[in-house]
Amino acid sequence: MNNTPNSDIRIRLGTRNSPLAMAQAIETRQRLCAAHGWAEDEVELVPVLASGDKVLDRPLAEIGGKALWTKELDQWLGDGLIDVAVHSAKDVETIRPPEFCFAAFLPRADRRDALVGAASIADIPQGAVVGTSAPRRASQLLNLRPDCRVVMFRGNVATRLAKLEAGEADVTFLAAAGLERLGQSEVGSPLAVDEWIPAAAQGVIAIECRADDEATKAALAAIDDHGTRCELEAERALLAQLGGTCHSPVAVLCQPGGEGLAMRAALFSPDGSERVEGEVLFDPLDHAPVRALAADLLARATPGIRPHFGGA
Template sequence: MPDLTLTIGTRASLLARWQADHVQAHLEVAHPGLTVRQELISTQGDRVLDKPLSQIGGKGLFTKELERALLDGAIDLAVHSLKDLPTEMPDGLMLAAILPRADWQDAFIGPADLMAMPEGARIGTGSLRRAVQLRRLRPDIQILDLRGNVDTRLRKLDAGLYDAIILASAGLHRLGRADRIQTYLPFLPAAGQGAIAIQVRDGDDATAHLLQPLHDPVTATAVTAERAWLAAMDGGCQVPMGALAQMVDGRLVLRAFAADPDGDGYLEASETGLPADASAIGASLAQRLRDAGASAWIRPQAGRDPSVA
């Protein structure tokens, strides 16, 4: 291949750097001679740490600065945690690859599993989605906001600010912290949780072609259904939601929930169909949940920011 340099845009957190390093390593193996460098970019979600994500507002709290750099030509590709990427992308950008999904589960980190924690235990999470599902299992516990990167959150737990915390399993495994996991929770995850997405400029066929060896069609099909569901729900960032699509005996099974953030309302449903119909399955399940009452909880906000999920 002729001499070519690609610049990856990434956030500066340890987990984001791991993801960028992972993409870089796979590119260099797939394309010997390719030069890959990284550009560290700070996002609003990284800078504002004194309030819950759900109160910051806006879309793309962890992605829009990366997207701006991509549109400006400062970087050639942006690496994202797919769950942080809004369903509506800016004009001029596209997803070029979805990597194989890691563990999508939520992990409970504490001295005992959730059901064995004492009454009134202080559980840390920055996610409305997790908080709603926590309360359904343990209405007696205290749920406290938790911000920061993985190691910061673990240090806050170790300092006694919380009795236990909940984190994404994928991040703990990627950073070599899986030994901290007490148990896995039976929660529906955020749409796209555990998947890494690579974004490029529309029309940059050369970069998109270089990324094809990294693309996983099975993961792409699953997250297509989840993100189609998320987009069709059209919910504001204040509405707790979760979705998971999996292949079962050659069929695509999508499960999802939405909840009333101000009350006890909770709706969960599933839909099954052909993998080729992933987008339609997601849209159909969203319509069913909305018709069943979820629309009453939702304030329309196109391209809902899932980073609070």
């Protein structure tokens, strides 16, 4: 918590300065204020320009991976310039510095991808150019539609929509949750999760603080969503066991099923020609079945898939 003398600020939320990241920080502030009866101006938003927002002409995997979304916030959090870092959970590396902890996950929003430029995967025109920089989206698309051609597309929502409008691609993908948070739910066609598997952690706002900051952890506990935490911890356990990186084409769906959680995961070769998948039911408090699913997927992984995962 902020201990600045004579300050009316109770807590400082660090965030990337993109429109979507700011919307996520504003939602976090609203939830904190509602939970604790704070005035809005008692929670300060501290924007930072992330390295991942500076370089947009190359795939993320080529310039440092997911750490480019977090390194500035990590630095500010470690230096005590902010009390909290607000992240899109899917943009956070699987292995995090031990001095930080996830103190809260906000309730999961829509986990689906939205297809922009066509009503469905089947409706994408033959031989269409598809813009995406995500290995999961590219490989899953090519698995279903090998006739399409993928081109690199990076930038925030507005940038990618502008590129689409300019004819740089025929279709693209955006996270339905991001569109919803920006007030643009009418954009695109959400893809059913039984046909198109989303990314691990998609639709979740993750809130990190210093592991030794007990006051901030206690404040954030009031807005932590237990069900979302159970899903996220299981999804991150799968990624850790797979040894996945930002290069790894992996799709994961985890949601309530049976008396616990159900997980479905698929691994792809980058060109989409090879695919292995599996599913498991498990108790949210026991990740052994999740790790076993990861081991099974790796054991069945084909030569085109296996080099992209480092798990044992």
